[in-house]
Amino acid sequence: NQHLPALLVIFGGTGDLARRKLLPALYNLLCDGLLPEHFAVVAAGRREKTTEQYRSEVFTAITAYSRNAVTAENWRIFQPLIHYVRLDFLDVAGYARLHSILEGIDRRHATAGNRIFYLAVAPEYFEPIVQGLRDQQDPAECRGWKRLVIEKPFGRDLQSAVRLNDKLSAVFSENNIYRIDHYLGKEMIQNIMVLRFCNSVFEAVWSNKYIDNIQILLSEQAGIGSRGGYYETAGAMRDMVQNHILQTLSLVAMDPPVSLQPDAIRSEKLKVIQALEVFTPAMVAENVIFGQYDQGMVKDQQVKAYRQEDKVAADSVTETFVAMKLYIQNFRWSGTPFYLRTGKRLGSSEAKIVIQFKPLPPVLYLRKQPLEQPNALMIKIQPEVGVCFQFSTKNFNSKEEIVSARMDTGNVSSSNGNTPEAYERLIVDILRGDTTLFSRWDEVEASWAFVDRLITGRRLQSFPNYAAGSMGPAQADELIRRDGRKWWD
Numbered sequence: 001n002q003h004l005p006a007l008l009v010i011f012g013g014t015g016d017l018a019r020r021k022l023l024p025a026l027y028n029l030l031c032d033g034l035l036p037e038h039f040a041v042v043a044a045g046r047r048e049k050t051t052e053q054y055r056s057e058v059f060t061a062i063t064a065y066s067r068n069a070v071t072a073e074n075w076r077i078f079q080p081l082i083h084y085v086r087l088d089f090l091d092v093a094g095y096a097r098l099h100s101i102l103e104g105i106d107r108r109h110a111t112a113g114n115r116i117f118y119l120a121v122a123p124e125y126f127e128p129i130v131q132g133l134r135d136q137q138d139p140a141e142c143r144g145w146k147r148l149v150i151e152k153p154f155g156r157d158l159q160s161a162v163r164l165n166d167k168l169s170a171v172f173s174e175n176n177i178y179r180i181d182h183y184l185g186k187e188m189i190q191n192i193m194v195l196r197f198c199n200s201v202f203e204a205v206w207s208n209k210y211i212d213n214i215q216i217l218l219s220e221q222a223g224i225g226s227r228g229g230y231y232e233t234a235g236a237m238r239d240m241v242q243n244h245i246l247q248t249l250s251l252v253a254m255d256p257p258v259s260l261q262p263d264a265i266r267s268e269k270l271k272v273i274q275a276l277e278v279f280t281p282a283m284v285a286e287n288v289i290f291g292q293y294d295q296g297m298v299k300d301q302q303v304k305a306y307r308q309e310d311k312v313a314a315d316s317v318t319e320t321f322v323a324m325k326l327y328i329q330n331f332r333w334s335g336t337p338f339y340l341r342t343g344k345r346l347g348s349s350e351a352k353i354v355i356q357f358k359p360l361p362p363v364l365y366l367r368k369q370p371l372e373q374p375n376a377l378m379i380k381i382q383p384e385v386g387v388c389f390q391f392s393t394k395n396f397n398s399k400e401e402i403v404s405a406r407m408d409t410g411n412v413s414s415s416n417g418n419t420p421e422a423y424e425r426l427i428v429d430i431l432r433g434d435t436t437l438f439s440r441w442d443e444v445e446a447s448w449a450f451v452d453r454l455i456t457g458r459r460l461q462s463f464p465n466y467a468a469g470s471m472g473p474a475q476a477d478e479l480i481r482r483d484g485r486k487w488w489d
C-alpha cells in the first residue's frame with residue numbers, strides 16, 4: 001500500500017507468461033497487502049474478447065497458478081482492477097484508441113498518470129509497441145511516470161541488442177527501462193550479497209587465495225515443450241548463459257559495492273563481465289562444450305530427441321546444453337576457474353552455486369592422503385532453497401579418521417510454506433521504482449559481447465551427443481576431469 005498509484009498495461013495479456021506468472025503474482029501481492037491502493041491492470045491482447053470474459057480467464061489462471069488460494073473476498077477486490085483491451089500490436093491506429101482507454105481507466109482508478117508498460121510478447125513486437133507508445137506521448141503531459149518492462153530475449157546478439165536498445169531509449173530513459181531477468185528475483189540469488197557481505201567468515205576468504213573453483217549449475221529435466229520455434233533461434237547459450245548464468249556469476253564474483261544503491265551494485269556486476277576472458281575460437285574449442293539431447297529416459301518416461309520436437313529442424317544444430325570453463329581476469333579471481341553448466345533434459349532439475357575451497361597443505365592429518373571432501377559452500381537456488389556448508393570433522397569414535405559433515409539450513413522454502421515467487425518481488429520493485437534487480441544496458445551489452453564470441457567461435461559438433469536423462473555429453477565431464485576436479489552433482 002505504500003507504493004505509488006499505478007496503471008499496469010500488460011501487452012500479451014492472454015499469453016502464457018501473463019497467465020502463469022504475472023496475474024498470479026499480482027493476485028499474491030494483493031493477498032499480501034502489497035498492491036498500491038490505487039491500482040489497475042489493462043491486459044492488451046490480439047484476441048477479441050470482453051473484459052468479463054477476460055476476468056473469468058484470469059480467475060482460472062490464478063486458481064491454477066497462484067500460491068494463495070483464491071477466496072471470494074480477495075477475488076471481489078481483485079476482479080474490478082482488471083480490464084481487457086483488444087489491440088493488434090502492429091496497427092498504428094490502435095495505439096490512439098488504447099491511449100484514450102487508458103486515460104479513462106486512469107481517471108476511474110485514480111492512478112495519477114503513472115504507467116507501467118509490460119511487454120510480455122514475442123520479441124518481434126517490442127519495437128512496434130514502443131513506437132506505438134511513442135506516437136501517443138504528449139510532450140506537454142507531465143503527469144506521472146512511465147516505465148517500460150521488457151522480457152527476454154533482449155536481442156539475439158550484440159548488434160540486434162544495440163538496435164533494440166536504441167529504439168527503447170528513444171522513448172524511455174535508462175532509469176525507466178526494467179529489463180527482466182527473473183533469476184534476479186529468486187530468493188537465493190538475492191541472498192548471495194547477504195551471504196558474502198554479512199559474514200566475516202565468507203568475505204575474508206572470497207578470492208583466488210582460498211577458493212579452488214566455483215561452479216554454477218542450472219539444470220532442467222524439462223525439454224523445450226512447445227517453445228521449439230523460439231528455441232531454435234536461441235539455444236542454451238542465448239537462452240540461459242547470456243542472462244541468468246552471467247548475472248549469477250557477476251553477483252558471486254563482484255567486489256563489494258560502495259552502497260546498496262541500484263547503480264552502485266550494477267556497476268560492480270558490470271566490471272565482472274568486462275573482466276571475463278576474451279575467447280578466441282581456439283579457446284572456445286578447448287573450454288566450451290555444446291550439447292544437444294537425444295532421446296532417453298527422464299523421470300521414468302521415454303522422451304524424444306530434440307530434433308524430433310515440434311517446430312525443430314530434423315538436422316538442427318541448436319545446442320540444448322552448454323558447459324564451460326572460464327577465468328575472470330582481475331586481482332580477486334585470476335587463476336580461479338569458474339565452471340558453468342546448463343541444459344535441458346538433464347538428469348536433474350536444479351540450480352545451485354558451489355564455492356569449493358582450496359585444499360590444505362599435506363601435513364598432519366593430511367600427510368598420508370588429502371581430504372576426499374573439500375570445504376565447500378553450496379548456495380541452493382532451487383528446488384531446495386538454502387545454504388549448506390561442508391567441512392571436516394573427526395569421526396567421533398575413531399582416532400584419526402576424518403569425515404565430512406554438513407551444516408545445512410535445510411529447505412527454507414518448504415519450512416516457510418509459502419515463499420513469494422520471483423515475479424512478485426520484481427513487480428513490487430517496479431512499482432517502487434527500484435531497478436537493482438534489473439539488468440542495466442551496459443551489463444546486457446557486455447554480456448552479449450562475451451557470448452557473441454562463444455557463438456561465433458563454435459565449431460559444429462555432431463549432434464545429438466547426450467542422452468536425455470544424463471548430465472550432458474561426456475566431453476563436459478572431461479572438461480573438468482582434465483583439471484583434476486569434478487562436478488558437484
Ligand code: BG6
Nearest residue numbers: 152182183220239240244351382
Ligand atoms: C527462461 C528460459 O528464461 O528460464 C527457459 O527461457 C528456462 O528456457 C527458464 O526453462 C528456467 O527458469 P526457472 O525459473 O524455471 O529455473
